[in-house]
Amino acid sequence: MKQIIIATNNKGKAKDFEALLNPLGYEVLTLQDIEEEIDVEETGTTFEENAILKAEETAKILNKPVISDDSGLEIDALNGEPGIYSARYAGGEKSDSANIDKVLSKLEGVPEEQRTARFRCVLAIAAPGEQTETFSGSCEGRILNGRRGEHGFGYDPIFYVPELDKAMAELAPEQKAKISHRGNALRELKAAMPSWLS
C-alpha cells in the first residue's frame, strides 16, 4: 500500500483522513507514527498561513512530501470565532469538551436561525524542492443547543448538517468524508494534482 504523511498530531483528523484516503489505496501516517516529536508553532493569522507553516516545516524535517491541515469553526453570531483559534478556544490544554462548553454558553439564548456556522479546512502540500500548494474546503451548518452523536472529534457533536438532518458526530467517518470541509478540500487537491493521489 502507498503511504502518505499527514503533518498533524490530531487523532480525530487522522481518522478523517483514513476514511478519505484508504479507499484510494493509501495508508495514512501522521506525526504520531513518527519517532521525532514535531509540533510546529502556528504563528500565522489565517488557515492558509498556518497550513503552509506546518507543511513546509514538517517536509523539511522529514525530507519527504507531506500534507498538512489547518482547520476550524467559524460562527457568524460570534463574528467568526473561534476560527484559527478553534483547537484552544477555551484556553489552556486543548480540550474538545471545554471548547464545546464555551461555544454553547456564548450562544445561550441565540435563536436557531442566527446560529449559522461553517467548518473550514485548508490543506497544504509541501515537498522538498517543490512549490507549496494549498487547497480549501468548507461545510455549512448550524450550532445545536446541546451535544448529539458519538463519532468525530472537536465540535462535531454540536454542528448540525441541515441537508442530512444530523449532527456531524452522528455521521460515520465515511459519511462525514462525503460532505466535510476536509473531504471537500481533499477533492480540490485531487482534482488539481491527480498525480499526487491516483
Ligand SMILES: O=c1[nH]c(=O)c2ncn([C@@H]3O[C@H](COP(=O)(O)OP(=O)(O)OP(=O)(O)O)[C@@H](O)[C@H]3O)c2[nH]1
Ligand atoms: O468538530 C470538528 N470537526 C472537524 O472536522 C474539525 N476540523 C477542525 N476542527 C476544529 O478546529 C481545530 C483545528 O485546529 P488545528 O488545525 O490547529 O489542528 P490541531 O491543533 O487540532 O492539530 P494539528 O493538525 O495542528 O496538529 C480542531 O482542534 C477542532 O477544534 C474540527 N472540529
Ligand SMILES: [Mg+2]
Ligand atoms: Mg494545531
